[in-house]
Amino acid sequence: MFGFLIRVAIVAVGLWMATVWVPGVGIDSPSTLILAGLLLGIVNSIVRPIAIVLTLPITIATLGLFLLVINAAMVALVAWMLPGMHVAGFGAAFWTAVVVSLVSIVGSWFIGPKGRFEVIVKRR
Numbered sequence: 001m002f003g004f005l006i007r008v009a010i011v012a013v014g015l016w017m018a019t020v021w022v023p024g025v026g027i028d029s030p031s032t033l034i035l036a037g038l039l040l041g042i043v044n045s046i047v048r049p050i051a052i053v054l055t056l057p058i059t060i061a062t063l064g065l066f067l068l069v070i071n072a073a074m075v076a077l078v079a080w081m082l083p084g085m086h087v088a089g090f091g092a093a094f095w096t097a098v099v100v101s102l103v104s105i106v107g108s109w110f111i112g113p114k115g116r117f118e119v120i121v122k123r124r
Helices: 002-021 030-054 056-061 066-081 090-110
Strands: 025-027 085-087
Touching (some): 002 030, 025 030, 030 056, 030 066, 056 066, 066 085, 066 090, 085 090
Antiparallel strands (some): 025 085
């Protein structure tokens, strides 16, 4: 549970960075930001796998680049479901998905599979 909350916080940081860097993206309040991070995590765990299976031929034909479109669709779906989150169009959703993905990758470097911050010490 603690690991999930850390991942929600990382996604919320990614969404906040997207509101700063991507034109056309806005989130009204900090509580909406946390709720958007939570909702994006839920959508990515339930809806995204179904969308990936349904679009598998296109994903294979584009060598996986269509996954970026699916990620943008998930961001747009969260913006549609959440009243305080505003995404102007596909371009804004696309770049928001890219920013959130990059922030999540960097955050995952610091978080292990159990959701705890890990420090690796190598001894010689």
